[in-house]
Amino acid sequence: MREATRQNIADIILAAFVAAGSVMLFIGAAELPPPRFEPLGSAALPRILGALLICFAVVLSLRAVLRIRAGTLRDEVTSHADPRRGALVFAALVVYVAALDIGHVPFVPATMVFVTTTGLVIGARSWVNLFVFAALGLVLSLAISTVLERFLYISIG
Amino acid sequence: MLDAFLLLFEWQNLLFLFVGTALGIVVGAIPGLTASMLIALTLPLTFHMDPVSAVTLLIGEYVGGISGGLITAILLRMPGTPASIVTTFDGYPMAQNGFAERALALGIMASVVGGIISWGFLAGMSPALARFALQFGPWEYFTLVLMALVMLAVLSQGSMIKGLMAAALGMAFALPGIDSSIGQARLTFGSSSLLAGFGLLPVLIGAFAISQILRDAATPQQSGQLDMPKRTLPIYRRDFGYALKLVRGSVIGTWIGLLPGIGANIAALVSYSTEKQLSKEPEKFGTGHEPGVVAAESANNASIGGALIPLITMGIPGSVTEAILIGALTIHNLQPGPLLFQNAPEIAYGIIAAYLVANVLMLMLMWGAVRHIARIVQLPRSGLMAVILVFCVTGSYAVNSSFVDVWVMIGFGVIGLGLEYCRVPLGPFVIGFVLSPIAEEQLRASLMMSDGNLLEIFARPYALLFLALAVVTVVWPYVAARLGARARARAEQAEDAS
Numbered sequence: 157m158r159e160a161t162r163q164n165i166a167d168i169i170l171a172a173f174v175a176a177g178s179v180m181l182f183i184g185a186a187e188l189p190p191p192r193f194e195p196l197g198s199a200a201l202p203r204i205l206g207a208l209l210i211c212f213a214v215v216l217s218l219r220a221v222l223r224i225r226a227g228t229l230r231d232e233v234t235s236h237a238d239p240r241r242g243a244l245v246f247a248a249l250v251v252y253v254a255a256l257d258i259g260h261v262p263f264v265p266a267t268m269v270f271v272t273t274t275g276l277v278i279g280a281r282s283w284v285n286l287f288v289f290a291a292l293g294l295v296l297s298l299a300i301s302t303v304l305e306r307f308l309y310i311s312i313g
Numbered sequence: 314m315l316d317a318f319l320l321l322f323e324w325q326n327l328l329f330l331f332v333g334t335a336l337g338i339v340v341g342a343i344p345g346l347t348a349s350m351l352i353a354l355t356l357p358l359t360f361h362m363d364p365v366s367a368v369t370l371l372i373g374e375y376v377g378g379i380s381g382g383l384i385t386a387i388l389l390r391m392p393g394t395p396a397s398i399v400t401t402f403d404g405y406p407m408a409q410n411g412f413a414e415r416a417l418a419l420g421i422m423a424s425v426v427g428g429i430i431s432w433g434f435l436a437g438m439s440p441a442l443a444r445f446a447l448q449f450g451p452w453e454y455f456t457l458v459l460m461a462l463v464m465l466a467v468l469s470q471g472s473m474i475k476g477l478m479a480a481a482l483g484m485a486f487a488l489p490g491i492d493s494s495i496g497q498a499r500l501t502f503g504s505s506s507l508l509a510g511f512g513l514l515p516v517l518i519g520a521f522a523i524s525q526i527l528r529d530a531a532t533p534q535q536s537g538q539l540d541m542p543k544r545t546l547p548i549y550r551r552d553f554g555y556a557l558k559l560v561r562g563s564v565i566g567t568w569i570g571l572l573p574g575i576g577a578n579i580a581a582l583v584s585y586s587t588e589k590q591l592s593k594e595p596e597k598f599g600t601g602h603e604p605g606v607v608a609a610e611s612a613n614n615a616s617i618g619g620a621l622i623p624l625i626t627m628g629i630p631g632s633v634t635e636a637i638l639i640g641a642l643t644i645h646n647l648q649p650g651p652l653l654f655q656n657a658p659e660i661a662y663g664i665i666a667a668y669l670v671a672n673v674l675m676l677m678l679m680w681g682a683v684r685h686i687a688r689i690v691q692l693p694r695s696g697l698m699a700v701i702l703v704f705c706v707t708g709s710y711a712v713n714s715s716f717v718d719v720w721v722m723i724g725f726g727v728i729g730l731g732l733e734y735c736r737v738p739l740g741p742f743v744i745g746f747v748l749s750p751i752a753e754e755q756l757r758a759s760l761m762m763s764d765g766n767l768l769e770i771f772a773r774p775y776a777l778l779f780l781a782l783a784v785v786t787v788v789w790p791y792v793a794a795r796l797g798a799r800a801r802a803r804a805e806q807a808e809d810a811s
Contacts, residue, residue, distance in 0.1 A: 170735040174478065181485060184500035195765030196757045198492045198499055201749075205485045212478040219474075242531030249523075249702060249723065256706075257716035271699040278530050279695025292696055293703075300707050308361055310714050312707060 167220035171213040178213070181206035244277045256312065263312045267297035314436065317662030321670060326369050329362075330667055333370040334674045337377020338384075342686055343697070344391040348378020349634040350525060353517040354701070356641055357708040364645040364660055369667040371641055375634055376428065376671035379577055379617055380679065383420040383610055384687055388413060396577035396613040399585045403598065403605030410601050418548050419603055420610045421679045423559060427611035428672030430563035431570070431618025436665050439654075442626040443661075446651035449627075451758035452770055456779035458752045461573040461629045463783040466741040468572075473790060475737045482732075483745025484752070486511055494757060506717045513640045515709045515722035516746055520739055521633065522705050523726025526698050528733065555607050558588060562611030569612070570619020573631040573744075577613040584612030618668060625649055625661055628751070633740050636747045 181202040191197025252270040255261040271293030272286060279285060304310040320326065333355075340351040351374050359367035382397030387404035400420060407416035449457070462484075466476035489500040490510025501507040562584040569580035588608035589598045598605050620631040628650035630636040642649050642660070653661045679686070709722040729739055763769035770776050 166735050170731070170737070173731075174482065177482070177485065181488070181500070184488075184502065188499060189495075189497070194494065194757055195760045198495055198497065201753050201756075202485070202488055202500060205481050205488070208481045209478065209485065212474055212481065215474050216478070239531050242527045245530040245698075245702075246527055246727075249706075253706060253716065253719050253723065257719070267703055271696075271703060274530075274699035274702060275695045277695075278698055279693055285695075289696060289699065292700070296700055296703060300703065304707065304711065308711065310711055312710055312714075 161224050164220040164223045168217050171217035171220070174209050174213040174216075178206040178209035181209070241277055245274055248273045248277065263301050264294070264297040267300070268293035271296060314662050314666065317659060317666040318670075320365055320659055320663060321369060321666045325363075326366050327670075329366045329370040330373045330671055331674055333373025334377040334671050335373075335678055337374040337379075338381035338675065338678055339377075339686055340374075341378040341381025342384040342393040344385055344389075344393055346697075346701075347394055347521075347525075348375050349632075349637060350522045350701075351378055352634060352637045352641075353514070353521050354704050354708055356514055356517070356637065356644070357711045359641055360644060360712070364642075364647060364657070365663050367641060367645060368660060368663055369671075371638055372664060372667040373671045373674065375617060375638070376614075376668065376675055377678075378634075380421075380424045380428075380614055380675050381686070382613075383424065384417070384679075384683060387416045387420060387606075388687060394577075396581060396616075397609075398578055399581035399609035399613070400606060402585065402609070403600070403602050404609075406599070406601030407603070407606065412601065415547055415603075416601075416606055417679075417683055419552075419555075419606045421676060421683075422548065422552065423555075423562065423607045423610035424614040424679075425672050425676040426559045427563040427566055427613070427615035428618065428675070429669065430560060430611075431567040431615035432665070432669045432672065434567045435618040435621055435668060439622055439626050439661070439665060442622065443651040443654045446627050449651070449775065450773070451755040451762065452773045452776040453779065455752060455755035455759055456770070456776040456783070457627060457629060458748050458755065460779040460783040460786070461623075461631075462741065462745060462748055462752070464786050465573045465631075465744055466738075467786050467790070471736050471738055473787070475735070476741050477787075479732065479737045479739070480741035480745035482737075483742040483747075484749035486516070487746045487749035494754075509713075511721055511725075511746075512709075512712055512718050513643070513747070514712050515718040516725050517637055517640065517743060518705050518709055519722040519725025519727075520729035520743055522701060523722060524729030524733060524739075526702060526705075527726065527730050529694070530698060555604065558604055558607050559611050561587065562608045563615040566612030566615030567619035570616030570631065571622055573623070573629065576632050577616040580616040580619075581609040581613040584608045614672075621664060621668060625653060625664055626651060628653075630744055630747060633743050636744045639747055 185199035185202040185206070188197070188199040188202075191200075248270060252266060255266050256263065268290055272289040275289035275292070276285060279289075301312065304312055321330070336355075337348055337351060340346045341348055352371050355370065355374065359370065362370070379394060379396050382393035382395075383400050383404065384393065386392040386397035386400040387408050390401050390405040392398045392401055404416045404420060407413065462480045463477070466480040467473050468476075487510065489507045491497070491508055492499045498508055565584040565587060566577070566580040569583060570577070585598075585605060585608045588604055589595045592598065592604065594602070620635055623629040623631060624635045624638060628639065628648065630639050639649055642653075647653065647657050647660055705722060706719055709718045710716060712718050729742075732739060732742060759769070760767070770780065
């Protein structure tokens with residue numbers, strides 16, 4: 157794929173998502189009753205925002221298409237990012253929340269495992285770090301659960 | 314005002330202000346962590362606190378968060394916050410030339426003076442401006458919110474269309490839930506979880522903290538050899554010669570802070586450029602010139618005081634951090650705006666008093682502990698991020714003891730990450746989310762009062778002025794570009810003719 161296409165395709169995908177969102181706004185607004193006691197009604201703002209968002213999406217995608225045709229690149233800063241690490245941290249976060257919410261795993265062990273996993277994904281992987289992150293997770297989870305349960309009367313997990 | 318100071322000096326309020334300022338300085342000094350992220354994360358803790366204590370904690374975090382950025386900007390050339398980018402221009406060369414302590418001393422001194430001068434504007438202007446704003450009706454409020462949103466969207470970095478789109482998207486995400494005017498569910502698509510709408514805290518934590526951590530996790534940690542300050546921070550009698558530069562930077566910072574969407578980094582840049590233009594030695598700027606640090610640091614700190622003026626007098630946030638502060642006040646059933654001075658004077662004046670005392674505490678903390686703060690900054694980032702993620706989860710959960718909020722936070726984290734990837738600014742998105750209910754409520758009230766007659770706006774001079782300013786803000790960049798192109802064409806023609 158040409159570099160100009162790759163860079164500008166993000167704007168086209170964004171425009172598609174925004175357009176889909178504005179369609180949702182129109183569908184939701186259509187289910188609302190017409191105004192009875194006031195001139196504007198409940199459906200007006202969703203419709204106004206939906207129309208605006210569609211306009212913005214059209215302008216954005218047109219500009220992206222024109223840039224692709226002209227072979228123009230966005231002023232993109234070279235990034236040394238490794239998206240896999242970000243994806244792994246995100247996956248760990250989703251599994252952690254799912255374990256607490258759906259799996260009803262107790263907060264302390266779940267947090268200990270999560271902090272260890274995340275720490276090792278982001279930082280250097282070594283046995284020393286494994287123990288350091290596990291200890292950090294244990295202390296953190298015990299401290300948070302104590303504050304939540306003793307002082308705020310909130311139980312988690 | 315005196316009562317507010319007396320209330321602030323109660324030990325628990327002073328303690329929260331101290332803790333907030335210290336936390337803010339540390340977080341502000343760590344590149345990648347920002348004051349807005351810290352405030353969003355500590356917001357759930359303020360639920361169970363007295364409103365005055367909550368406000369003092371958050372104001373301390375705000376002041377500390379903006380000021381702390383200068384430490385790494387000077388020592389590592391890594392601005393802890395965007396507000397300190399300009400400080401690197403001269404602060405880092407000074408450190409490289411062996412004057413790290415001097416650069417830190419000047420930076421801290423300029424920050425405090427900037428804060429104190431902008432406090433003067435805040436304390437002097439706010440009550441009068443609030444009294445003036447009491448004349449505003451729904452039309453004025455609606456157009457004021459519209460103007461703030463448009464200015465924020467247009468002036469935020471990047472494409473104007475994307476800024477406006479971000480604001481509209483943020484407003485759209487605030488729509489689901491029960492419409493309070495008719496008491497009926499709107500845009501919930503049959504989901505009972507959406508009846509309460511998207512909570513402010515999960516949205517803020519998701520859009521700012523989660524998206525930033527996911528982005529930072531993918532980026533390798535920047536390493537730099539930290540040249541730890543060794544001696545005491547030097548300050549000399551000749552520094553009184555910087556008085557005019559300090560006042561100029563502070564005034565520029567305060568007035569730029571007043572405008573929505575511009576922010577502390579632009580305030581510092583404008584102040585730096587002004588100082589350079591006025592200087593007899595402009596060539597020295599960027600090589601480790603002391604006035605460069607003074608100009609940048611006085612302006613970025615002063616912009617906080619400027620930004621607090623529209624926040625407490627009209628309820629209009631100028632940046633994301635102020636939007637979160639509005640959220641904090643709303644959580645405590647307080648509506649920022651002109652009535653805040655009447656309904657909760659201890660909060661309105663408390664914010665003003667806390668801002669001054671936070672600056673003094675910041676001076677004491679930074680002067681005394683800059684070496685230790687610099688050491689904290691060098692802690693491994695991996696453990697810190699894991700800890701912040703746990704705080705994000707527990708903070709979102711603690712709001713309603715519901716995992717729905719945690720999933721909403723994750724969802725908005727993904728949305729924030731996607732928007733940032735597409736270079737859509739997050740500021741207008743979050744402020745659109747915060748201001749959407751106010752804008753809708755005021756527009757509906759306006760139209761009810763005028764029997765649906767939109768032309769009523771022409772009978773309201775302030776509303777018309779705000780609307781005109783909003784239109785000019787959108788149109789002006791195109792007009793300026795056209796005029797510039799025409800001037801260039803004329804110059805080229807004249808050149809060809811000669």
